[in-house]
Amino acid sequence: MAAEDLRRRILFILTRPPYGSSLASEALDAALVAGVFDQDVSLLYMGEGLFQLLDQQHPELLQTRNHAKASRVLPEYDINQVYVHDLSMNSRGLSPADFVLPVEVLTQQDIKNLVAQQNAVLNF
Amino acid sequence: MKYALAVYGAPYASESSQTALHFAMALLEKGHQITRVFFYHEGVYTANVLGVSPQDELDPLRPWHTFAEAQGIELVVCVAAALKRGLLNDVEAERYGKSGSNLDDKFEIAGLGQFIDAVISSDKVITFGC
Numbered sequence: 522m523a524a525e526d527l528r529r530r531i532l533f534i535l536t537r538p539p540y541g542s543s544l545a546s547e548a549l550d551a552a553l554v555a556g557v558f559d560q561d562v563s564l565l566y567m568g569e570g571l572f573q574l575l576d577q578q579h580p581e582l583l584q585t586r587n588h589a590k591a592s593r594v595l596p597e598y599d600i601n602q603v604y605v606h607d608l609s610m611n612s613r614g615l616s617p618a619d620f621v622l623p624v625e626v627l628t629q630q631d632i633k634n635l636v637a638q639q640n641a642v643l644n645f
Numbered sequence: 646m647k648y649a650l651a652v653y654g655a656p657y658a659s660e661s662s663q664t665a666l667h668f669a670m671a672l673l674e675k676g677h678q679i680t681r682v683f684f685y686h687e688g689v690y691t692a693n694v695l696g697v698s699p700q701d702e703l704d705p706l707r708p709w710h711t712f713a714e715a716q717g718i719e720l721v722v723c724v725a726a727a728l729k730r731g732l733l734n735d736v737e738a739e740r741y742g743k744s745g746s747n748l749d750d751k752f753e754i755a756g757l758g759q760f761i762d763a764v765i766s767s768d769k770v771i772t773f774g775c
Contacts, residue, residue, distance in 0.1 A: 527765050544653065544775065547686050547726060554757040560765065641770040643651070 529640040530561045535570040537645065539588035540580060545573050548645030549591055556598030563602035563639075564595070565632065566624075567609050574605070574620040589621045596622070606632060647678045649763035654775035655687035656705030662691045665773040666708055673716060681763040684722040684752070687775055689732050692722050692752040706749055713751040720752045721759050 654661025
């Protein structure tokens with residue numbers, strides 16, 4: 522949709538848990554639209570945001586949409602740069618095997634570099 | 646520089662919308678441009694004309710309305726976020742058979758594409774969270 526010279530590097534930083542607020546869900550919607558616009562989209566999960574990626578979510582108990590299932594479509598939108606913050610992951614006793622998507626684990630220094638490469642950073 | 650702003654916080658519950666407005670005013674004072682202000686998540690409530698503020702409290706909508714009118718700034722609420730929360734203009738109220746509309750006339754309803762378009766066509770994006 523966008524011309525090549527309008528292709529931007531856009532990083533979504535996701536820090537909220539998948540339920541309890543609709544922000545995680547609405548952030549994912551925005552990321553998918555950025556994918557539709559053929560932008561160079563990356564997602565970075567930090568803090569409670571890591572729970573968005575957990576497999577075995579059972580939101581049917583809350584009668585709400587399954588965030589894990591919604592997240593699984595990201596590769597179909599050409600969004601394959603999915604990062605998690607190492608300290609957030611370790612402190613929650615999680616590992617990449619717990620997640621519904623392949624992720625790259627980043628240190629704080631890596632994150633600093635990632636952010637520096639972006640045209641825009643959208644915090645959710 | 647060209648800036649896009651995104652507002653996620655609801656008025657009263659959050660200072661996000663008010664801070665975004667002050668930032669927007671400062672941008673223009675410093676000679677910058679604003680491509681679009683996109684209201685998303687709880688931020689869409691900013692555009693509700695049915696709010697009645699106590700006399701000693703700031704009205705969250707009126708300053709945005711005046712600002713948009715005076716400066717020609719584009720204010721957009723996300724259609725999906727707005728409809729879910731009961732923020733409707735006349736067109737949407739008619740479409741969904743609702744008895745009334747409540748969206749301020751300085752705000753347009755549009756899709757998330759308008760958010761991403763603003764991000765793409767601006768030098769900087771500032772998000773005002775919740």
